[in-house]
């Protein structure tokens with residue numbers, strides 16, 4: 021089916037009666053006559069107002085790690101090396117956003133995954149436009165894990181975000197070796213686990229401003245390793261967009277977070 025926005029209004033009205041639009045996060049259907057689910061009107065991302073308020077954090081964030089902070093930099097980041105040229109985050113990994121991420125990681129959660137990408141664009145599209153990104157690149161899973169899972173949240177989010185931002189999305193990174201699950205390791209072992217775990221072809225990366233997309237950021241080790249690979253391959257800049265940022269103390273239930 022064509023994207024809803026491309027259909028004439030009378031077709032959409034008919035579709036809404038047959039298939040009332042439902043919020044991708046809470047699943048509540050709209051009343052076809054009032055055109056809004058109980059949580060409020062569906063935004064362009066297909067998530068209702070109540071869920072958007074729960075999933076999207078609006079407090080100012082640290083420009084280095086994405087943690088909530090006033091004044092542009094959190095205390096933990098003073099004196100730490102920078103892992104990227106800029107970062108945007110939908111919210112902290114907890115409550116409704118944690119539940120949404122875990123659901124979106126499953127093949128059945130694909131629509132939610134896509135809409136989380138839409139929400140990232142809705143919230144941070146202006147910042148991403150200001151970065152003058154050339155290409156959107158998902159943090160890759162090792163092919164074996166990707167195959168076992170049947171889906172990759174980072175990939176789905178990256179595609180949707182790129183589509184909404186009218187940017188190309190390309191798998192310019194690959195896993196050059198399998199790694200242990202990041203959350204099976206203590207925080208201090210995670211950087212070593214992913215060091216040199218990625219590869220990129222210089223001819224596809226050179227001179228480009230890359231927006232790296234991942235689902236959950238914990239210690240930042242995965243993002244740092246990806247950035248290093250991209251910079252070595254000649255990337256002009258590496259920005260980061262993630263759905264959720266988990267505390268540094270470690271993580272639960274999210275096998276791929278780094």
Ligand SMILES: [Zn+2]
Pocket residue numbers: 043044045046047048059067068069070071072
């Ligand atoms: Zn909802």
Ligand SMILES: [Zn+2]
Pocket residue numbers: 082083084085086087089093094095096097
């Ligand atoms: Zn910080």
